[in-house]
Amino acid sequence: MADRNLSSKPLMLFLYDAEERIVNEITTRLRASTSEHYRAMETIDLRPRIQAVFENYRESVIKGNRELIASFTGDIGRKRLQQEYDLDELLLVMNTLAAVVWEAAAEAFAPRGSDAFDDLRRLAEAVFWSKDSLSRAYAEEMKNERAAFGRLNQAFSEYLRTRHAEARHRPDFDKE
DSSP states (O other): OOOOOOOHHHHHHHHHTTHHHHHHHHHHHHHHOOOOHHHHHHHHHHHHHHHHHHHHHHHHHTTOOHHHHHHHHHHHHHHHHTTOOOOHHHHHHHHHHHHHHHHHHHHHHGGGGGGGGGHHHHHHHHHHHHHHHHHHHHHHHHHHHHHHHHHHHHHHHHHHHHHHHHHSSSOOOOGG
């Protein structure tokens, strides 16, 4: 999808002005969450990850380009799944981002009333795009793992058949 950069100036200003507060709050909430991975991470390690997520989210919102956040979260999702993160943990990041952004946006956009609707919709769309991409990446990885397990199972079965056939053709040395 081509960049549409249809964002309003207030939306762009909000996303840049509130960035530090939003990233810090997401980091704090993840460190206090039920996720063992995020609770165990030091803020100094977790915050840059959250910063990268937010930056990709912000650019996707501003440019109206779903591929920016979808590609980023898909790549990160595959990487985290290989590191044994659950899909719930990956979605927790995006759910937390959504909650924090919406809380900040509700405060910032309250004076605009219904004029803020399109900006709020843009914020929601980018979260949807990222969650969709994470879910697709997870499904793809699970499919790949099942296929790899099937190939491994087939190879092991073939190995056992070969060993069994070889055993039937060997002289029995135990009878001496």
